[in-house]
Amino acid sequence: MNSARSNPINAALMHGALILYTLIALFPVFVILINSFKSRKKIFREPLALPDAESFSLVGYQTVMKQGDFFLYFQNSFIVTVGSLTLILLLGAMAAFALSEYRFRGNMLMGLYLALGIMIPIRIGTVAILEMMVATGLVNTLWALILVYTAQGLPLAVFILSEFMRQVSDDLKNAGRIDGLSEYAIFFKLVLPLVRPAMATVAVFNMIPIWNDLWFPLILAPAEETKTLTLGSQVFIGQFVTDWNAVLSALSMAILPVLILYVIFSRQLIRGITSGAVK
């Protein structure tokens, strides 16, 4: 930053606020992590104490590994999240390209119709969705979840991506047309690389709710072989007894994959490659 414009007091206040926010945001994660390594008694007696030689225990992790097929749940969550994100990004970007690039009758209406989904929560339609899934025989398959999450994510994706695609220079696309690129090649080779930051934004916005969702797995795919991680963790929470060691351990492990995905996407958020394309 330019030293003439930076003021040490302002900088300190700004960083102070950001650090405070970071601490608040990380605190629950921190508590989950430390307690997952403690014995049950210590969790309740001193919830904020770090695990030491006396209180250290891996009993939670052992329970998680023994009970239920935890790796299968992991895998299910991963397939559903990655599958839905792929479909949301691919279909959303294609729809956004059509809306932003081509002039056709009803373009505006179509855009509004697609954006309508942002305002209506998909859970209102749960019963109808369940009936449809039963009719198509998709209940208790991962496809049921992938399709529902794709439908849930598409409106916002189309809305955000079409805004970004409008900003991609027309000259660039026309240069591609003159150079003999097909419309698909223009979409995949020219436009998609330029809206990559927007794609990453959409991916991050969609990823976390999908990973954490309990509602649809519980209703559409509660079978043992299609359980997601969030649903799988519920076995440790009972009406009368809750195995807190196991719950905390399961949650700690559930954070990891989503953290990795987030890091991958957020790198894209920062990278801007448009500079130099057009003046």
Add this chain to the structure above:
Amino acid sequence: MTALTLTNVHKSFGTVDVLKDINIDVEEGEFVVFVGPSGCGKSTLLRTIAGLDDVTSGEVRIGDTKVNQTPPSKRGIAMVFQSYALYPHLNVRNNMTLALKQARESKQVIEQRLAEASRMLSLEDYLDRYPSELSGGQRQRVAIGRAIVRHPKLFLFDEPLSNLDAALRMNTRLEIANLHQTLGATMIYVTHDQTEAMTLADKIVVLRDGRVEQVGSPMELYNNPANQFVAGFLGSPAMNFLPAKLLQDGDRNTLGVRPEDLFFDNDGPLEITTQHVEHLGGDTNVIATCQGHPITLRLFGQQTVTVGATRRVGILPGRSYFFDTDGIRIN
């Protein structure tokens, strides 16, 4: 042979007519400049030739072929855009060879054409750089190189110099003129800058409101404008327009005189009051009023002119133009 023929070309966006009845012939090897104020339809005309826009009616022929339904890449054209439109994620080499790769040319041909074009534009040292690592002038040269490698029948330039600074603009203008001589290719060039039009063109097409106002060589248009618009558009400083009644009582026409055809003359027919003097070194421009009408004189060399003085001015014989109330030239 004719390189491009436009016959009765109309183009409308909804109810707005952008191009009205355009008829233009371009000969092989000609450098044609479309010039006009912004919004006159010159860029749209270029885009219909390129195939980026469809014509509403009329016929576009490139060479002997009617191309109304032909996609841009199959028309044998290459286009240079105002914003360069380089592919940001490809280096210079790949930017220039993409079209050839799409057309499935052999590696040998691609290498040879790339070498030829990069030598012509002195781009050899930049082939592995990305567009973001190049200066504006270099980017524009890459954009021109991308057009050259395709060996097109027709080069289309859409205001290629507008984004460059003045000095660079002049250099690039010369480069384009040289390129036209070396390649002998047919080029169509769109600009709103009359200097570019005058210096580059074999033939100028002046457009206004989607219509062709006049077509001709630069000097033809300069010396023999068909109407007041063309007369005022070409030449800098622009032609002076005064009511003809200043010369002759009761005349309702408009008198047009170029600034360089005026000179101080104690017996001259016009009386002016000087307001401002621009010393350009080679020339001196005198901005004045003539009975309330603005008038500009362009005097050769460095002259001392008093501001606020009243002087009489004469017109070189045979250098006055007259236009009727509709702006049409009267001989």
